[in-house]
Each structure stands twice: as structure tokens, then as C-alpha cells.
Amino acid sequence: MYKSVDASTMRRFNKQTVLSLLYQQEQTSRVAISEQTGLNRATVSSLVDELIEEQFVEETGLGVSSGGRKPILLRFNANAGYTIGVDVQITHITTVLTDAMRTVVYENQCQLHTRTHPVTAERLFDVLKEEIGLAIKACPPSPHGLFGIGIALPGMVNYATGHVSYLPNLNITEWPIVEQLSLIYPQTVIIDNDANCGAWSVYMTERIKNLIFINAGIGVGAGIVVNGRVYRGRNGIAGEAGHATISTIGILCSCGNYGCWEQYASEQALARYLREQGLDRNQMDEFSPLFVSRCVRKAQDNVQAYSNSLRLLGDYLGIGIANLLQILNPEAVFLSGTVAEAESILLPEIRRVIHHRGISKNKEMLIKIAPQSTVAVGAAGLALAHSIDIFPSREDNELLS
Amino acid sequence: MYKSVDASTMRRFNKQTVLSLLYQQEQTSRVAISEQTGLNRATVSSLVDELIEEQFVEETGLGVSSGGRKPILLRFNANAGYTIGVDVQITHITTVLTDAMRTVVYENQCQLHTRTHPVTAERLFDVLKEEIGLAIKACPPSPHGLFGIGIALPGMVNYATGHVSYLPNLNITEWPIVEQLSLIYPQTVIIDNDANCGAWSVYMTERIKNLIFINAGIGVGAGIVVNGRVYRGRNGIAGEAGHATISTIGILCSCGNYGCWEQYASEQALARYLREQGLDRNQMDEFSPLFVSRCVRKAQDNVQAYSNSLRLLGDYLGIGIANLLQILNPEAVFLSGTVAEAESILLPEIRRVIHHRGISKNKEMLIKIAPQSTVAVGAAGLALAHSIDIFPSREDNELLS
DNA sequence: CAACATGGTTGAGTTGTCATACCAATTATC
DNA sequence: GATAATTGGTATGACAACTCAACCATGTTG
Incomplete structure (x- = not known):
């Protein structure tokens, strides 16, 4: 619980500072690292030498100079x-x-x-x-x-x-x-x-220290990063926002409750909206992995049932996201999962709902799509x-x- | 952004480790601190001496021994x-x-x-x-x-x-x-x-690293502690859970939206429930600071309108808390604010709803009341x-x- | 009262950073 | 083209802070 710091801890810490800086920057030099970290040039040299020895870092040639010796460029070894x-x-x-x-x-x-x-x-x-x-x-x-x-x-x-x-x-x-x-x-x-x-x-890529990632497919889940680390809660089940209630007298969910967000903002919800718009199951192949993208195609072809349903999905996604914003006020929200394939229709709806339902600065929250490979x-x-x-x-x- | 560690940082860090340990324990000795922190006894002595010099710590006499020199007891100086x-x-x-x-x-x-x-x-x-x-x-x-x-x-x-x-x-x-x-x-x-x-x-008192504090009075707000620090979000407005939607087609809220939790779990909500139970405004002095405790009194006197309303309040508190649990899966939830005065009626209801709506381990979440002076x-x-x-x-x- | 046990201190040794001087390499200037 | 100025990088000694081990200090136990 209580941790002490000795010289070797200090060195490990500084070494990681240098390494993480090298990881984030394409090309740097020893002096540049020294300036950015506040570490002495001698110390940086010594740490960098160790990192080169361990093959985490490479020297990749010389940089440009404005009147003096050219810096030896350093780079994190992608092939480490x-x-x-x-x-x-x-x-x-x-x-x-x-x-x-x-x-x-x-x-x-x-x-x-x-x-x-x-x-x-x-x-x-x-x-x-x-x-x-x-x-x-x-x-x-x-x-x-x-x-x-x-x-x-x-x-x-x-x-x-x-x-x-x-x-x-x-x-x-x-x-x-x-x-x-x-x-x-x-x-x-x-x-x-x-x-x-x-x-x-x-x-890892955006370096946004407080963010929410929403994975909406068959189910809906959220990943939460707080202060630059994944927040998992006591039992590792934080982020189960799909089972937060957005309608106290709503639809029965697989979890046994009524009105869970997941029942309004998932692929299953989209299928239900389509049924409510008069389509029958055979028309829409809701169990295919391509379900959502086919819906988008149909909506783009101006089939009203599809565009209506997708917009409804966007509205409910927006309501749930707005709830997360009120609670967590993050720096940005990223949407992914199969449902994200309908971004062209969903994003405007989500942004509209958030602008309407969000309080204060949450109205202007950054909402982006993350590619499928993200997970x-x-x-x-x-x-x-x-x-x-x-x-x-x-x-x-x-x-x- | 990047921070370096030198000898003085190391010492500051270790000194704070010692001080925070002393702050948490009633009485300790130098050797005990050494064992708990992993710091060398000599280092602890030196740090403690500094802290005594600064009057953050006091020597308060001798402790018991089991066959050896008695330890010099140390205590954080409450009068610092x-x-x-x-x-x-x-x-x-x-x-x-x-x-x-x-x-x-x-x-x-x-x-x-x-x-x-x-x-x-x-x-x-x-x-x-x-x-x-x-x-x-x-x-x-x-x-x-x-x-x-x-x-x-x-x-x-x-x-x-x-x-x-x-x-x-x-x-x-x-x-x-x-x-x-x-x-x-x-x-x-x-x-x-x-x-x-x-x-x-x-x-500070419970040392629960991930917790939610709910302040329910005229409005409803949540305070969130993550990893031992208050989580405030990007604009400092995290925890505005009172304006999360629990009913998409619900009551109009002062924030302009419909169905905010605050409209179902606040003093104002309680007053509304009473009205819906047939009471008129004059009977219930809803603007008094003693409003809630008077309601509890009446409920204890078996006035059905009051007990029904308070139970309803408990149900909705439970729904909103359950939502927070799904999203944050904390270690415990603390309820405070004027509404908490009805704990005898609210807590059983809240626990029931959470047991019903919570997923997995959230069902058994610890829900406690915090005294009014907490804030x-x-x-x-x-x-x-x-x-x-x-x-x-x-x-x-x-x-x- | 000797033997042992525990708490705390002292001084030498170690680790690692910093400051400074220095070397290396390059550009600017006379 | 020689020299000065500039910038990058390295070597060395000083310094700070921690650890280790020996040593007091002060108990208890037999």
C-alpha cells in the first residue's frame, strides 16, 4: 500500500519518462529530451544509452542544425x-x-x-x-x-x-x-x-485523458478512460451503460429489467424500429453482420422506413450518450461497433440530441466515430x-x- | 507535461508517504513506519525528525514492548x-x-x-x-x-x-x-x-478509492471519487446525474429537458408525489428546511399519502443510483442531503430496487447514509x-x- | 543479573542526478 | 580559408538521499 522511493525507483521512473517521450515523438535528440523533461543532459545520455542497449531505441542519423553540431536523431524502435x-x-x-x-x-x-x-x-x-x-x-x-x-x-x-x-x-x-x-x-x-x-x-492514439468509447452492436457498452487509465470499477464491470434505465416503464431487456438503453440503441433496437415501421423480419436479415450497412444503403435509397428507424436509433443513442456526458463530462466521445456504420445518419442526430439535452459545456461535446479495428x-x-x-x-x- | 525525478523529489515523496501514514494511524513508531513503507529505519528517523521540526508530528510517549526497548510513539499533530x-x-x-x-x-x-x-x-x-x-x-x-x-x-x-x-x-x-x-x-x-x-x-474518512456520493435535496447531484481523487471531468461539471434522463417522455425539468432524474428523486419530486396523493400545498410546507423530516414523521404516524410518496421517492432514487452503478461500478454509494433524513423509509426501497435492477455484483452494492455535515x-x-x-x-x- | 529482544541512531557505502567543463561538429564571419 | 560562435553530446566531481550494518539504548525474561 505504501511505497517508498529509492535511487533505483528514481532511475526507473526517469527512464520511463524518456521512453514514453520517445514513443510519442517521431524523431528527437538527447538535448531535446533534456529540455522537455527537465532532466540533465548527462542523465538523458545515460538513460538513452541504456535504452539503445535494450534495443527499445535506435539512432537514425543526423538532424538539421542552425549553427552547430547536428543532433543525433533518436527513434523508438517499432520492431522492438x-x-x-x-x-x-x-x-x-x-x-x-x-x-x-x-x-x-x-x-x-x-x-x-x-x-x-x-x-x-x-x-x-x-x-x-x-x-x-x-x-x-x-x-x-x-x-x-x-x-x-x-x-x-x-x-x-x-x-x-x-x-x-x-x-x-x-x-x-x-x-x-x-x-x-x-x-x-x-x-x-x-x-x-x-x-x-x-x-x-x-x-493511446489521441491521448485524451478523459474519454468515453461506446461500442454499439448487438449490445451497447461503454469504455471509460479517466485520468489516462481505463476505469473498470470494483468488479471490472464499469461501463455497462447499456443496462442503465432510460425509460422507467420501457421495454423488457434480456437482463430482466425494463427500459435499458441497450433496448433502444442497439442493432436489435434498429430491427424493432423497422418492424414498427411495417417491415417484416424476412425483409431485413437482422442476424447478418452486414445488417446495419444494408440499412444505411436502403436509407440512402430513400426508403423511409429505414431512414426513420436509423434516425430513431440516433435519437436514443443521443439520449444515452447525453446521460453519460452529464455524469462524466468527458473530453470526447467515440462511437464504434457495427451501429457506427450508419454514422452519416446517426452522427447528426446524436449531435442534435446532445446539443438539446446536454447541460452547459456538454452541449458542444466532441463526438467521433472510431474504426472497427479499434477494439x-x-x-x-x-x-x-x-x-x-x-x-x-x-x-x-x-x-x- | 513530462516530469523528472531527482533526489529532492524522492525525499519529498517519501516524506509524504510517512506523513500520510502517520495521518491515518493513531499511534505509530519509527520502526513500524519503516516496516510498513519499506523505507530504511535510518531514512524514517530522518524524515520523522524533519516532520517533528515542522510541528506536523509529535512524540507522545512510549508504547508497549514484548521484550525490548519501548517504541517512541508518534502522532500526527491535530493542532498543526x-x-x-x-x-x-x-x-x-x-x-x-x-x-x-x-x-x-x-x-x-x-x-x-x-x-x-x-x-x-x-x-x-x-x-x-x-x-x-x-x-x-x-x-x-x-x-x-x-x-x-x-x-x-x-x-x-x-x-x-x-x-x-x-x-x-x-x-x-x-x-x-x-x-x-x-x-x-x-x-x-x-x-x-x-x-x-x-x-x-x-x-477521507472511509478511504474507499472509488465511490459515489449523492446529494439529494432541492436538486440531485453526484460526487464521484475515482482512484482516490475527485473526478470532475473536462469542465468540472461531472456528476450532474440529476440531469440524466430516466424517462424519455417524462416531466419537464428546469434544465429544459424531459425526464431528468432530479424530477423524480428530489424534494420537489416528493412534494409532487404528495400532491398526486391528494394533498394540497398548504398541508405540506414544501419550502421549509424541515419538509422531509416532517414527512417522515407523518409517515411514521401511518399517514398513507406520506409513506407512499416516500416509498415512491425511494424507488426513483434507486433507479437513478442503479444507473450510476451500471456505469461506474463503484465500491460504495453514500446518500446525503435533506432527502437522506428519510433514510428509514428510503434505504430499504433503494436497496430493493438496486437488487432488482443492478447487474451482477452491483446487486449487493453498499448503500449508506452520510451525515449532513459531510459536505x-x-x-x-x-x-x-x-x-x-x-x-x-x-x-x-x-x-x- | 545475564541473555536476549526490540527501538532508534550513527557512519560508511552506494546509487543516481546535477553542474560544469570539455570535446565534437557544424555554421557564420572576417 | 582561418577563426569565432553555436549547438549537440560526453566525462568528471560534487551533492543529495537512500541503504546497510554495526552499535547504542532500553526493555523483558529466566
Whole structure:
């Protein structure tokens, strides 16, 4: 609980400061690092030498000078090592392999649920092994090899314990998945909720310290970054905003309650709106992964039922997002998941609702779309951040003022 | 942005570790501190000597031994200095003076809004000066004197900038109150939302790192503590959960929207429920500060309209709290404000609703009542924490692993 | 009263940063 | 083209703060 600081802690801390600065900047020099960190030039030299020795950093030539010796340019070594990220969705699995700078160097999709192989924990485990195996094969040689494996799961999982509590649409409960995978892979293995992975992914690239990532597909979940770290709450189930009530006398939800946001802002809700607009099930293939994009196409073709339904979806997304804004007043909100494919119709609606329902500064909240690969890359990023400390969350730590 | 650590930073850090440990424990010895912090005994001795020199710590005699020299007991010096906390409510102001251990040594209440003096920013400012002046007079002599002044305000205020944005029921907008007060008082002056002060107060005593404090009176607001610090969001307006929608087609709120939680879980809501139960305004003095406690009295006397209304209030409180739980999954929730006076009726209802609506572990969430003085003490505590670092929020800082 | 146990202090040793002087390399100036 | 000025990077000693180990100080136990 109480931690002491000695000389070696001090050095580790400073070394990570230098490393994380190098991670964020394309090219820098020793003197530039010294100026930005406040560390003495001698100290920076010594730390950089160590980092070069460890192959986390490379010298890449000389920079320009304005009357003096040219600086030796330094760069974080993207090839230092690799990380695997897996995004488990209900119908399929996306696996990525990223280098240390989080550039995707390999990507693969596979079906999870097929007629011959319905989903069970065993089936999921087998597919994971298979997919991770493929990614490992695709991993280029590097000084640090594979840093770790991060898995994003759609449901309630506990990052801290590595236990899956409940994956609603996959019918999996109480499963110590990290424990099992760790028997196979010696590297760091971590799991997290898919929205948390997405939120972390966005944080890594955007460096927005307080943000919300909304993953809206079959279900609706939120990932929350507070002060530059994923907020998971006591049991790792923070962000289950899909099961917050937006209508006290609303529709029955799979969770047993009435009026959950998820019942108004998910793919299922979209299908219901379409039915309410007079379409019957056969017309709309609501179980296809392409459901939403087909709806968008139809709306663009001016089929009223579709555009009406999508706008309604946008309204309800906006109401739920506005609620999150009132509670969390973040710096930005990112929307992802299959539903995000309808951004052209949803975003204006969401922005309108937020401008109307939001209080004060929340009216002008930044709402953006995040690409589909965000979650998988975020899963990899969580494993990466677990291995090397390049995402400091200590900027406003008063103790280091 | 990037901070370096040198020997003096290291020492400051360790000194604060020692001080915060002393702050939390009644009595300790140098060796015990050494064991708990991992710091060498020599280092602890040196740090403690400095703290004694600065009069933050006292030696208070000898402890018991089990076969050896008796330890010299150390104690945080409660008399090191004092802090003023002010809780501004719509009808009145509570001012407290606390010692360095947050024990209240002086308390005063005064009317804010009177027939001869309606509330304006000037009026509030005058009353604040008056009340703070009285508290300063009550401040006993001490080595550090007055650490600072903290003011809790009912509305949207920005802790970071010291600006009041909007106090809805006091009709005050855009007011640089800290700036003005700092012209008068040389000490630290800080402001914050009342629920934030309450949340901080609870954190200080309970040391629950992730909690929600709900202040339900005329309005409803939440204070959020994440990772041992108050979470305020981008503009300092996080926690405005009273303006989250719980009913999309609900009642019109003062904020202009429909279905805000505040319209179902505040004193005003209680008054409405009573009216809906057939009571007319004259019977229920809804503008008295004693409104809620009188309602409780009547409910205890088995007047059905009152017990029904209070139960309804409890249900809606429960719905809104459940929403916060799904989103934040905290470790505990504390309820305060005038409405909390009906705890005997509300708490069972709230717990029932949460058990019903909460997902997974949220069902068993700890819900407690916090006393009315919490907010004022928290305001003082914020100013205290601003002056001396005894509430470290760095326990799981990976950098110091 | 000796043996042992525990709390606290002292002084040497270690680690790591800082300041300063210095070398290296390049541009500007005479 | 030689020299001065400028900027980047390195080596060395001073300094600060922590650790370690030995040593007092003061107990309790047999």
C-alpha cells in the first residue's frame, strides 16, 4: 500500500519518462529530451544509452542544425517487439498482430459461430488457440519477441483477475480464461471488455485523458478512460451503460429489467424500429453482420422506413450518450461497433440530441466515430502497456510537482 | 507535461508517504513506519525528525514492548493548523472550522435568503465574508495557522479555475469567486460542487478509492471519487446525474429537458408525489428546511399519502443510483442531503430496487447514509488536501511498483 | 543479573542526478 | 580559408538521499 522511493525507483521512473517521450515523438535528440523533461543532459545520455542497449531505441542519423553540431536523431524502435490483439465478437473473431508502435502488421478474421460448431467455451478456446497460433507464426523476428496477448470480450470480464464472468450472447459464465491460456503461452495474457479495449485504443492514439468509447452492436457498452487509465470499477464491470434505465416503464431487456438503453440503441433496437415501421423480419436479415450497412444503403435509397428507424436509433443513442456526458463530462466521445456504420445518419442526430439535452459545456461535446479495428488494436495495446511503460498516467501527480 | 525525478523529489515523496501514514494511524513508531513503507529505519528517523521540526508530528510517549526497548510513539499533530469549510445551501450556510485531523472545532449556521435580503452574488459574498470572519476568530493558535478555506456550492462550479458557472436556485452565473476571495484572504481558497465535497469527505474518512456520493435535496447531484481523487471531468461539471434522463417522455425539468432524474428523486419530486396523493400545498410546507423530516414523521404516524410518496421517492432514487452503478461500478454509494433524513423509509426501497435492477455484483452494492455535515467538512478537507499532502492517490501507480 | 529482544541512531557505502567543463561538429564571419 | 560562435553530446566531481550494518539504548525474561 505504501511505497517508498529509492535511487533505483528514481532511475526507473526517469527512464520511463524518456521512453514514453520517445514513443510519442517521431524523431528527437538527447538535448531535446533534456529540455522537455527537465532532466540533465548527462542523465538523458545515460538513460538513452541504456535504452539503445535494450534495443527499445535506435539512432537514425543526423538532424538539421542552425549553427552547430547536428543532433543525433533518436527513434523508438517499432520492431522492438510485437503484440497480439483479439477482438471476440458474437459472430466472428478479429485477430491482429501489431508492432511496438501499434501498427498492424497482420490481421485475420474468422467465423466463430457456425452451424457445425456452435459457440461454447471450449469452441471459443480452440478458435482462440488457432488464431493466436497463426498470429504467432506471422510474428517477425525481433529483439523482444512477443510482448503479450490481449483479448477483448463482449460481456462482463474481470481484467484484474482474468476471469470471464458472463458473456451474454455466447452463453459463457465463470471461466478463468487467462489462467488457461497462460498454461499455453508464457507471455503476458490479459483480457478485458471490448469497450474498455476500444477506449484504451483511442486513448493511446489521441491521448485524451478523459474519454468515453461506446461500442454499439448487438449490445451497447461503454469504455471509460479517466485520468489516462481505463476505469473498470470494483468488479471490472464499469461501463455497462447499456443496462442503465432510460425509460422507467420501457421495454423488457434480456437482463430482466425494463427500459435499458441497450433496448433502444442497439442493432436489435434498429430491427424493432423497422418492424414498427411495417417491415417484416424476412425483409431485413437482422442476424447478418452486414445488417446495419444494408440499412444505411436502403436509407440512402430513400426508403423511409429505414431512414426513420436509423434516425430513431440516433435519437436514443443521443439520449444515452447525453446521460453519460452529464455524469462524466468527458473530453470526447467515440462511437464504434457495427451501429457506427450508419454514422452519416446517426452522427447528426446524436449531435442534435446532445446539443438539446446536454447541460452547459456538454452541449458542444466532441463526438467521433472510431474504426472497427479499434477494439482489436486496443486489446493488443493493453497487453503492450502491461509489458512496457510508455503510457504514463502521472501527468498531474501532485507529488511530482 | 513530462516530469523528472531527482533526489529532492524522492525525499519529498517519501516524506509524504510517512506523513500520510502517520495521518491515518493513531499511534505509530519509527520502526513500524519503516516496516510498513519499506523505507530504511535510518531514512524514517530522518524524515520523522524533519516532520517533528515542522510541528506536523509529535512524540507522545512510549508504547508497549514484548521484550525490548519501548517504541517512541508518534502522532500526527491535530493542532498543526486549521481549515475552514463552508457549505452553501439554498436556504442557509453552514460553516465549520476543523483541525488538521478534520475534527470540527467550531460550527455555525446562518440564513442566506431572508425577506429583507434576497440572494444575489453580492449578498452571498457578504455572508461568506461574515461567516469566514467568525470562523477565523474561532481559530485557535497553532504552528501553521489557517491552512485554507474551502467552499461547497450547489451548482456548476469549476474547481480548477475557481469560477462559478451557474448556481440554478441562487440565480448566480459566471462569477470568479475564488479570485475575489483571494483578494481578502492570503490562504488557499478553493471552491467545488457540494456533492464533490461530500464525496471527498467520505473518501477521507472511509478511504474507499472509488465511490459515489449523492446529494439529494432541492436538486440531485453526484460526487464521484475515482482512484482516490475527485473526478470532475473536462469542465468540472461531472456528476450532474440529476440531469440524466430516466424517462424519455417524462416531466419537464428546469434544465429544459424531459425526464431528468432530479424530477423524480428530489424534494420537489416528493412534494409532487404528495400532491398526486391528494394533498394540497398548504398541508405540506414544501419550502421549509424541515419538509422531509416532517414527512417522515407523518409517515411514521401511518399517514398513507406520506409513506407512499416516500416509498415512491425511494424507488426513483434507486433507479437513478442503479444507473450510476451500471456505469461506474463503484465500491460504495453514500446518500446525503435533506432527502437522506428519510433514510428509514428510503434505504430499504433503494436497496430493493438496486437488487432488482443492478447487474451482477452491483446487486449487493453498499448503500449508506452520510451525515449532513459531510459536505462542509469535505469542503474544508479539499482545502486541507490542497495545503498538505496526506491523501496520496498513488497506491497502484505502476511506476513505483 | 545475564541473555536476549526490540527501538532508534550513527557512519560508511552506494546509487543516481546535477553542474560544469570539455570535446565534437557544424555554421557564420572576417 | 582561418577563426569565432553555436549547438549537440560526453566525462568528471560534487551533492543529495537512500541503504546497510554495526552499535547504542532500553526493555523483558529466566
